Amino acid sequence: MSSEKKSGYRKNFPLILTFIILMLVLFMLSLLLAYRFSTKYIENQFVSEKVNVLEQSIRPYNDFFQKKLPEVSYYNGYLDSATASNFVDTVLLEYPFVSKVIFYDSEVKNTPVTDGLNIGKFSFGPKSIYQFGSLVPMDSVKLFSSDNTRNFIAGDDFNALALKLVSYIESLDTTRLPSQDELFSNFSNVRSNKITYLNIPRIEDLKMYKTMMRKSLNPQPIYQQDMLSFQLDPYKIKIINSRPLLYQYIKIEPLTYDPLETSSLYVTTEITLPGPFSDFKLYFISSKSFIDKEILSYFLPIALGVLLFYSILVLVAFLIYRNLNINQKMFKLQYDFMNNLTHEFKTPVSVIKIAGNNIKSASSLTERELKLYGKILDEEADKLNGLMNKLLAFTQIENKAIQLNSEKININDFIESTVESHRLKHPDFDFTFDVNGFKTFVTDPVLLGSLFDNLAENAYKYSPQERKRLHISARLIKGRVVFRFADQGIGIPSSEINNIFKKFFRIQNQYNQNGSVGLGLAFCKELVNFMSGEITVKSKVDKGTEFKIVLPYND
Amino acid sequence: MVVFKKYFFLFLSLFALACTQKGGVRVMPIDDFFKSQNRIGYRVSPDARNLSYLKLEGKNQNLYVEDIETGKGKKITQLKEKSIIFYFWVSKDELIYYKETDPALRLSDIFIINKDGKNERQLTNNEKSRIKVLDDQLMDDKYLLVSSNKRDSTVFDVYRLNVRNGEMQMAAKNPGNITDWTTDSEGKLRLATSSDGVNETLLYRESENDAFKPIVTNNFKNTLRPIAFAKNKLNVIYAISNVNRDKGALVELDCKTGKEIKVLFGDETINITDAQYSRRKQKMSFVVYETWKKEKHYLDDSVKLIYNNLDKLLPKTETRIIDRDKAETVFIVRTFTDRNPGSYYLYFSETGKIRKLSDFNSAINEDEMCEMKPVSYVSRDGMKIEGYLTLPLKMKAENLPVVVLPHDGPVARDIWGYNPEVQFLANRGYAVFQVNYRGSTGYGKAFMAAGFKEWGCKIQHDINDGVKWLISKKIADPKRIGIYGTGFGGYIALNGLYSENKTYACGASNSAVINLFTYLKSIPPFLKPKLQMYYEVIGNPLTDVDKMRQSSPLFQVDRIEKPLFIAQNTKDPNINAGETIQFVKNLQKRNISVTYLENDGDPFYSKNDEGRQKLYTALESFLEVNLKKK
Structure with missing residues (x-):
């Protein structure tokens, strides 16, 4: 433990705890802020979005004002009652807020009129007046004509706009071209719930009107002018609630509308309508709970986003922690491996050293001694060689640096020779086998031999003294060769079973105190993979282990 | 160096390619198509000694007079911009020109000037009225017959304008609907056309002391256009008429009865739209009929000779005689084709020779058109x-x-x-x-x-x-x-x-x-007689509302x-x-x-x-x- 401290080992637990607490605090804080923001945002929206509602609701009116109204001018004064009626029909149909239209079919001339306006020599008066609208009865369409002058009201829209026209002509600067806007504003009159429009004559005609104010022209000219007075009904404006989740109710109310009963349960706002509707306003009202719903629906996606963000953060932290852990284990394995490897090499080397020393220090060696030392040196050199071969082969296989040799072998003979060699080494090894379904088999004999040796060696090594048994069965099942190595050894605990094929892995127990590198099974797995086969294991602690190798069969 | 040259030529050929359209047609600058030459409006003086034209220098256009024999030219006016809209010789020494004062209302002032640029006088100074010369011959060496709407902007009266002092004497008062006046060979006002918009009436008097009497009335769809008074035949005029036929023909008309005497030229396959009368020979020269282009039928062999000679001198092109002297010896000829705006030439009928004056638009190359x-x-x-x-x-x-x-x-x-x-x-x-x-x-x-x-x-x-x-x-x-x-x-x-x-x-x-509707409204007050006609051609704004709107x-x-x-x-x-x-x-x-x-x-x-x-x-x-x- 002390050596671990010196090497820089630190305890993580308090750090992890602090991290988690901080994260939680931050998470809660962001949720809170998000909620606060949502509330503020929706409250602001409630106030600001009314402009959009107004804009969309008033669009037909703007369309009417900018597109339909100038259409009167297109007729250049040639409108008569029938054409005007047709025109008004399209207006009434398209723009429901227009309730009634009064059409003044009028004339500009030099002879004074009794109904209308006479300024200097300039006279402007209606020939006839008609009214159109869905509620106007058929018999009262015609309001005024030369033989029925009763219905002309001096103070009505006609005279108001006529006065505007006259004062404009009076001040008209004939040397320059008037702008479109200037003309439009002087030929229209926008009053509460009413728009009066007079067709805009050509500039040449306007100049003529100006002359007509001062003198009578000969022959007397008569200019046709059409005036249309549109009566508007603000309550017929179609409200377009572009935010139905924000505004529960939108109403058109007089400008003075301000109900007392709006309790704290409701939120309200208002905006004045433009132009001829300026005596009215759009009144927006929503209950608090309605607004809360909208706040929630705005807040939830944000909360989800925050949650997702933090989840990812925690996941990343966890992954980093896990990787660090694994790396640490890997480091430990390699460390162990170095230890073992050194140990493995050390034993034969020290034996060789002792034998060498003995030979050097002895004055003379007997025949028996010579043979003994020779045998020891030979055996230990073999051991070293074997160790190095194993290491080399493993790295080669792992890097796919060797070629697969295909050779036809007689499976019976092959196993027989393996069994024989092991029996020779370990006379107490009860080694049996059986072959079923095939006799020959094409494979790499060296690799297969290596595989058999490793597994047999393991079986012998991890079996108690009285149960050193191994049975190999070779079968051809569904076109594949299946080898089973069943021993009655100490078995592998199920918690470790997934690790045994890993490099440098060793189960700590009495059987591998010395002489194990932890490479054997990893090497076997690499071999089998290299031969395009599979290796699996089944084991019960203290009962035995069975390795199953499946190889492709090609005869 | 060689490599450089190679690339240089490659670059040059690429550049040349970039400048041409596919098929190798040069993309001509827009202006080149529309350019009119700097000399236009050629006229020859009545005595055939001088040639006049309008020459553009920079932005200013002025009147020039050139001696035909010596070719020496002289600038006789000093005006700014393009303000001369029309000019003509009134005598062998004097010219009259119109200086535009209001292009929009087509108003102009009239000036008279000597051919050497001296003695320039303004004849009229009435900004409110339009004035039109009816006959470019001077009577008694000082009177010019003009029509003007100075009394009433809707009608044109005829005046005798004294070119010496600018005095205007009314020659005939327009009762309100006369739209055109015609003079006889002596410059006497004996024929008038009146119109109420739809119907046109020809009015005639035997002498200037008599009153005009209506002789024949025609709908505007008919054309009855007096060309000239016939020689030696009292009360007979030549006219182009399509009355009682679909296409125009040259006819003789009895002014006493208003009846057509005979068709001089024309049948139902060709449409005669114009005719030329020679004052000097007192004879019809040719008629113009329209097929896919304007063509002439000669009624006078000497005229035919002139044109045939011109065709020989100027092959593969259309020729038009623009002006001639009084004796009809010197002619100004304009040529053109579909691919060429043409040139101006001077033609001397006595020698049968031509002299080129100028190209109408020298930027145009016929092969590129x-x-x-x-x-x-x-x-x-x-x-x-x-x-x-x-x-x-x-x-x-x-x-x-x-x-x-x-x-x-x-x-x-x-x-x-x-x-x-x-x-x-x-x-x-x-x-x-x-x-x-x-x-x-x-x-x-x-x-x-x-x-x-x-x-x-x-x-x-x-x-x-x-x-x-x-x-x-x-x-x-x-x-x-x-x-x-x-x-x-x-x-x-x-x-x-x-x-x-x-x-x-x-x-x-x-x-x-x-x-x-606006188009009908735009017909100015003095064209009011024509309003009815426009209603018939375009549509009546009261009865055809729907159609016109459609x-x-x-x-x-x-x-x-x-x-x-x-x-x-x-x-x-x-x-x-x-x-x-x-x-x-x-x-x-x-x-x-x-x-x-x-x-x-x-x-x-x-x-x-x-x-x-x-x-x-x-x-x-x-x-x-x-x-x-x-």
Whole structure:
């Protein structure tokens, strides 16, 4: 433990705890802020979005004002009652807020009129007046004509706009071209719930009107002018609630509308309508709970986003922690491996050293001694060689640096020779086998031999003294060769079973105190993979282990 | 060094390639098509000693007089800009010119000047009235017969204008509806034409002491145009008449009875539109009849000789005699073809020689221009429609992009000859298609009347049928047909975008009539007698409201889907600029692609090079994007 401290080992637990607490605090804080923001945002929206509602609701009116109204001018004064009626029909149909239209079919001339306006020599008066609208009865369409002058009201829209026209002509600067806007504003009159429009004559005609104010022209000219007075009904404006989740109710109310009963349960706002509707306003009202719903629906996606963000953060932290852990284990394995490897090499080397020393220090060696030392040196050199071969082969296989040799072998003979060699080494090894379904088999004999040796060696090594048994069965099942190595050894605990094929892995127990590198099974797995086969294991602690190798069969 | 040279030549050849269109046609600068030469308006003095012309120097145009024999010229006026709209010789030493004062209202002042530039006097100084010379001969060496509306802007009276002191004496008071006056060989006012708008009446008196008596009345659809009083035949005039026949003919008319005596020339296959009378010989020289181009029939062998001689001297070109001296020995001749605006020549009939004066437009090379071919086809209701097709140079007449170019109106026609607009478009690689749709002049009474009140209807069909004919001939690429026009031509172009929607890929208009109601309103007060006629030609704004609305683009914005080019001059008195702006606005509101070009310079492009350049540059790129690159 002390050596671990010196090497820089630190305890993580308090750090992890602090991290988690901080994260939680931050998470809660962001949720809170998000909620606060949502509330503020929706409250602001409630106030600001009314402009959009107004804009969309008033669009037909703007369309009417900018597109339909100038259409009167297109007729250049040639409108008569029938054409005007047709025109008004399209207006009434398209723009429901227009309730009634009064059409003044009028004339500009030099002879004074009794109904209308006479300024200097300039006279402007209606020939006839008609009214159109869905509620106007058929018999009262015609309001005024030369033989029925009763219905002309001096103070009505006609005279108001006529006065505007006259004062404009009076001040008209004939040397320059008037702008479109200037003309439009002087030929229209926008009053509460009413728009009066007079067709805009050509500039040449306007100049003529100006002359007509001062003198009578000969022959007397008569200019046709059409005036249309549109009566508007603000309550017929179609409200377009572009935010139905924000505004529960939108109403058109007089400008003075301000109900007392709006309790704290409701939120309200208002905006004045433009132009001829300026005596009215759009009144927006929503209950608090309605607004809360909208706040929630705005807040939830944000909360989800925050949650997702933090989840990812925690996941990343966890992954980093896990990787660090694994790396640490890997480091430990390699460390162990170095230890073992050194140990493995050390034993034969020290034996060789002792034998060498003995030979050097002895004055003379007997025949028996010579043979003994020779045998020891030979055996230990073999051991070293074997160790190095194993290491080399493993790295080669792992890097796919060797070629697969295909050779036809007689499976019976092959196993027989393996069994024989092991029996020779370990006379107490009860080694049996059986072959079923095939006799020959094409494979790499060296690799297969290596595989058999490793597994047999393991079986012998991890079996108690009285149960050193191994049975190999070779079968051809569904076109594949299946080898089973069943021993009655100490078995592998199920918690470790997934690790045994890993490099440098060793189960700590009495059987591998010395002489194990932890490479054997990893090497076997690499071999089998290299031969395009599979290796699996089944084991019960203290009962035995069975390795199953499946190889492709090609005869 | 060698490598460098190689690359240099490669670069040069690439550069040369970049400058030419496919097929090797040079893209000519816009201005070159429209340039008029700096010398125009040639006239010869009555004594055949002097030649006069208007010469442009920089921005200023002035009157020059040149001695024919020595060729020495002298500037006799010192005016700014292009202000002389008309001039003529009144005697062998004096000239009269009109100086424009208000182009919009067509008002001008009249000046008289000596041929050496001395003794310049203003004859009139009446800014409110229009004045018109009825007879360019001086009477008693000092009186000029003019008509003027100074008494009443709606009617023209005849005055004797003393060119020495500018005094005006009324020669005949217009009772209110006389629109034209004719003088006899002595300059005596003996014939007048009155009009109440629909009907035209010929009035006659035997001498200036008598009162005018109406002799024959005709509807405006008929033409009865006095040409000259017949020699040695009392009370007989030559006239071009299509009364009681479809096409015009040269007739003798008895002024006592108003009856036609005989047809001098003409039958139902040709339409005579003009005639030339020689005052010196007191004889009819020739009549002009229109087929796909104007042609002459000679009634005087000596005249025929002159023209035949001219044809020999100037082969493969049309010739027109513009002016001559009193003795008819020296002539000013103008030549032209469809590919050449032509030149001016002086022709001496005694020696049979010609002298070239100047080219009309020296920037035009005949080989680079395109041929204007007369074409004809049958419309859907079986009427034969004639027109012209100009194909781009060095291109196969197959699957071409086409610009349909309907002419202005309401009563006009396209003629064969050099047309800068057509040549400009053809040079840019478009086939140009011109149609003399029904209602056009020159094809007889019935054809003209067939177009009355057919705006947006049969007139439009005629043009669309022409396009279908072009497609069936495989000349036009049905996906690349555009339509462009000016005035009523622009009206037809805009109408074309919605009448039979799929025909055109795009439409362009310049100073277009977009509202027939406004067009009727634009007829000025002094043309009031003509209002009735316009009602018949265009439509009556009270009884034909629906039809007129249907065929006025301004009302039909919702039906237009294709890209548009709209140009207008806000100073143009014939259109209502505000309405066009409203039209463009309404189109933009519907997200239709509109290229709007506003010009506020002089509405007459001949005086506004910059405006013209802008218009055609914009038009070129509009067509490029919407026709060529499709």
